[in-house]
Amino acid sequence: MRIGxxxxxxxxxxAVTAMAQDRPLAFVGARIIRVDGDEIPQGTLVVEKGKIxxxxxDEHVPIPLGANKIDVAGRVIxxxxxxxxxxxxxxxxxxxxxxxxxxxxxxxxxxxxNVLDSGFKRAAAGGLTTLNxxxxxxxxxxxxxIYVKLRLAHPKPKKIDDFFIAxxxxxxxxxxxMANGTNSMHEPPFPGTRGKSAFLVREQYIKARExxxxxxxxxxxxxxxxxxxxxxxxxxxxxxxxxxxxxHTHRHDDIITVLRLAQEFGLxxxxxxxxxxxxxxxxxxxxxxxxxxxxxxxxxxxxxxxDSSFKTGGVLEKAGVLTAFHTDDWITDSxxxxxxxxxxxxxxxxxxAALKALTIxxxxxxxxxxxxxxxxxxxxxxxxxxxxDPLSVYAKTLETWVEGVKVFDRTDPTDYLYAIGGxxxxxxxxxxxxxxxxxxxxxAK
Amino acid sequence: MIKLTLSMPYxxxxxxxxxxxxxxxxxxxxxxxxxxxxxxxxxxxDGMIVIQDGKISAIGQAGQIAVPQxxxxxxxxxxxxxxxxxxxxxxxxxxxxxxxDQDQLEHSSPIQxxxxxxxxxxxxxxxxxxxxxxxxxTIHAGHAPGELMSGQTLVAKxxxxxxxxxxxVEARAVAATIGPAAQKTGSKSPGTRGKTMAMLRAELIKARExxxxxxxxxxNEKAGDKAAEKPADKAIDKPSDKNxxxxxxPAADKKDEKPxxxxxDKPSRDLxxxxxxxxxxxxxxLMITTNRAQDVSSALRLAKExxxxxxxxxxxxxxxxxxxxxxxxxxVILHPPMARAIGERENQSFDTAAKLVAAxxxxxxxxxxxxxxxxxxxxxxxxxxxxxxxxxxxQALRTITIDAARILGIAERVGSLEVGKDGDIAxxxxxxxxxxxxxxxxxxxxxxxxxxxH
Numbered sequence: 001m002r003i004g005x006x007x008x009x010x011x012x013x014x015a016v017t018a019m020a021q022d023r024p025l026a027f028v029g030a031r032i033i034r035v036d037g038d039e040i041p042q043g044t045l046v047v048e049k050g051k052i053x054x055x056x057x058d059e060h061v062p063i064p065l066g067a068n069k070i071d072v073a074g075r076v077i078x079x080x081x082x083x084x085x086x087x088x089x090x091x092x093x094x095x096x097x098x099x100x101x102x103x104x105x106x107x108x109x110x111x112x113x114n115v116l117d118s119g120f121k122r123a124a125a126g127g128l129t130t131l132n133x134x135x136x137x138x139x140x141x142x143x144x145x146i147y148v149k150l151r152l153a154h155p156k157p158k159k160i161d162d163f164f165i166a167x168x169x170x171x172x173x174x175x176x177x178m179a180n181g182t183n184s185m186h187e188p189p190f191p192g193t194r195g196k197s198a199f200l201v202r203e204q205y206i207k208a209r210e211x212x213x214x215x216x217x218x219x220x221x222x223x224x225x226x227x228x229x230x231x232x233x234x235x236x237x238x239x240x241x242x243x244x245x246x247x248h249t250h251r252h253d254d255i256i257t258v259l260r261l262a263q264e265f266g267l268x269x270x271x272x273x274x275x276x277x278x279x280x281x282x283x284x285x286x287x288x289x290x291x292x293x294x295x296x297x298x299x300x301x302x303x304x305x306x307d308s309s310f311k312t313g314g315v316l317e318k319a320g321v322l323t324a325f326h327t328d329d330w331i332t333d334s335x336x337x338x339x340x341x342x343x344x345x346x347x348x349x350x351x352x353a354a355l356k357a358l359t360i361x362x363x364x365x366x367x368x369x370x371x372x373x374x375x376x377x378x379x380x381x382x383x384x385x386x387x388x389d390p391l392s393v394y395a396k397t398l399e400t401w402v403e404g405v406k407v408f409d410r411t412d413p414t415d416y417l418y419a420i421g422g423x424x425x426x427x428x429x430x431x432x433x434x435x436x437x438x439x440x441x442x443x444a445k
Numbered sequence: 446m447i448k449l450t451l452s453m454p455y456x457x458x459x460x461x462x463x464x465x466x467x468x469x470x471x472x473x474x475x476x477x478x479x480x481x482x483x484x485x486x487x488x489x490x491d492g493m494i495v496i497q498d499g500k501i502s503a504i505g506q507a508g509q510i511a512v513p514q515x516x517x518x519x520x521x522x523x524x525x526x527x528x529x530x531x532x533x534x535x536x537x538x539x540x541x542x543x544x545x546d547q548d549q550l551e552h553s554s555p556i557q558x559x560x561x562x563x564x565x566x567x568x569x570x571x572x573x574x575x576x577x578x579x580x581x582x583t584i585h586a587g588h589a590p591g592e593l594m595s596g597q598t599l600v601a602k603x604x605x606x607x608x609x610x611x612x613x614v615e616a617r618a619v620a621a622t623i624g625p626a627a628q629k630t631g632s633k634s635p636g637t638r639g640k641t642m643a644m645l646r647a648e649l650i651k652a653r654e655x656x657x658x659x660x661x662x663x664x665n666e667k668a669g670d671k672a673a674e675k676p677a678d679k680a681i682d683k684p685s686d687k688n689x690x691x692x693x694x695p696a697a698d699k700k701d702e703k704p705x706x707x708x709x710d711k712p713s714r715d716l717x718x719x720x721x722x723x724x725x726x727x728x729x730x731l732m733i734t735t736n737r738a739q740d741v742s743s744a745l746r747l748a749k750e751x752x753x754x755x756x757x758x759x760x761x762x763x764x765x766x767x768x769x770x771x772x773x774x775x776x777v778i779l780h781p782p783m784a785r786a787i788g789e790r791e792n793q794s795f796d797t798a799a800k801l802v803a804a805x806x807x808x809x810x811x812x813x814x815x816x817x818x819x820x821x822x823x824x825x826x827x828x829x830x831x832x833x834x835x836x837x838x839x840q841a842l843r844t845i846t847i848d849a850a851r852i853l854g855i856a857e858r859v860g861s862l863e864v865g866k867d868g869d870i871a872x873x874x875x876x877x878x879x880x881x882x883x884x885x886x887x888x889x890x891x892x893x894x895x896x897x898x899h
Contacts, residue, residue, distance in 0.1 A: 297821070297822050298540075298575055298819040298823070299540065299575065300539075300541060300571070300818070301540075301819065301820050303543070305818070330785060330787065331817075331818060333783060336830075339880055345880070346881050391881055392880070392881075393880050394832075396833075420795040420796050421786075421792065421794045422786025422787075422790060422793040424791030
């Protein structure tokens, strides 16, 4: 009997969950920051089958028949945050290439992500919904990145395939991680100077072009095709613009080197960190290259970052550069991502550009602006609900939704632990009670 | 609250003096604040602070304070005492993070309380300028966690050309670490928790014996003075002949014309033992960096065994031992809330400050030590996170002003805005904790050392 009641309640719970996804949801009465248009002081957001179907002032948005109406008066709704540079879930040395050489574009971070990492829960607690997970910066080319959605309750993820954003063919989308400056300089076979670093990369891209030409000339004739080369294949994808290069770079001259490389080979590049970006903002703008900026509480930590500044975002914005921020998690804490934008506003960036820099501008740098980054009908229902202005230190992330499913709820005790606790919060993986049925407990049978 | 200390004739005299000695005279400054958080009684609306010769000479309602002629008057929406960072490594762990600017940790031996902070502090380090731009005027800084006892700490103002200009307390504490950070394999350091405590206890016992020996020698010396009259007493008070210096030096034995019997009995000075002697005497607290609850317990046990004053530093899991910490009467210099919660800090929480303050445990916040980036955090930003996670505005501000000053034993000079205290002031254009507010000025002992907006 008791089991029967338990089962019944389980069924009810799953029915409610199913309804949450199938029935339209109408969030009513919130201040809505759309990012791609004016803020709506008191508006309604309608979500259906994982997509945004309507948005506007309360009085203009009809609530669909049978919709689950959710009162969010006094709250703030904004798009889910897009982190263009994260290391969550990367095992070992951030999950990319190993120490065997400086150029390893064939290595995929796809093959090394632990989706049970508690970092994903903390990221959701910070309102993040999309991440570009990158290998580390200890190589000139350290591998392929992956774009993921925090689908933490769709149901609970067990493998990376539950997380990634797929292209039309179902393959994971991602970019290519590159670096210059001191992080990628080591003992041979790594380069020891900047000149050598640039040479090694140019040499590879010339090879990749030749490989690309050979493949083209073969015109599908298997006999004429060169042997498959995973490294060159990845570089060819970047030559074709299919794989955006996410380039770690700090010092002004290193930034210019990346711009030169991008021009020489016609590469689609996003500059990451850009500590000295404020010194060469006009050059970056002229090259029409986007920047993803890291905001650190004090300058330094290494020579090439000694002039890093809160003002970088604002200077780039004024120069006309598309600018986003990133956490570089664990360098900064995903739960405090909004803080990066707020500190940039402190140092001169406009509020509008700063909010975009957390959302749509980052989406553009991943080539995902048609799917995410703003609260626009037709886009994925990725959003976060706050109790105050997103640029305030006092604002708490109350809920985070990914594709119409709630993945973080501050009122849930476990979720709350992830919101305020450390990496030990909840721990990554609870032991499974997998094998008790056949266990020899020593008890009489 | 309102004190008018300047009579016009006095101000006139002062101006005359200023005119006479323009190069040596200190800048004279007053601060007008729409809101002044004094941290000593009620907040003042539309207030004025006068700083004369480096000290606060008057504070109160603007309308009731006479600002002497010729004083520069700074304007601010919000005014607080200069902020105090209760544990920093700024000045030791430099901005570049290269070997040549990293003096926060000496690895040659696990126990070196004899290392003085004043011998390592770089008073012209770039990061000092950085933190004073955000209103930090006083830091407690020194050797970092990472060895059992890494050295001494000092208290300094965030200005001054030389260490002598900057320092206000030359030796404030001895830094110790209990936990994995101080454990190493294949070295003289301990490899386990048990060994950690055994080494710390052994060293303190040694220090106690050293103290006793010196005390006996001093008593002996005193007795020796009298011995001229009463030689019989000498033999009774004479310490055992285990003085290694005496046996190790054959020349000493040969010398029948020893300078005096008293001098030979006096043990030679040992700087390490002297430093620990000051810990045992309660002069220098042992600041124990420790995070796991079990290590916090060990720290409390150590304090009890040797009856020494300790400060818990870091203390990520302090919230699990609130009753014990409270019963021990030990203050907590809490980790920065935004510190990376990795390794032994994995269970730290944004709301620990709130839990400790609610239990009435004295709490100060710190910028802490980072091996990589940021090379320093800002206590202003850390207190802001504490304020967003359970502390009231006033409570959060206390952790980086008056409560920090009290724990550090410097409250007679800094930490609140009161007549007679140092003229250390931070100026803001809005709520100091808000991300988008600015620190518009920073004053140390009446000198404007930073002008924002930062």
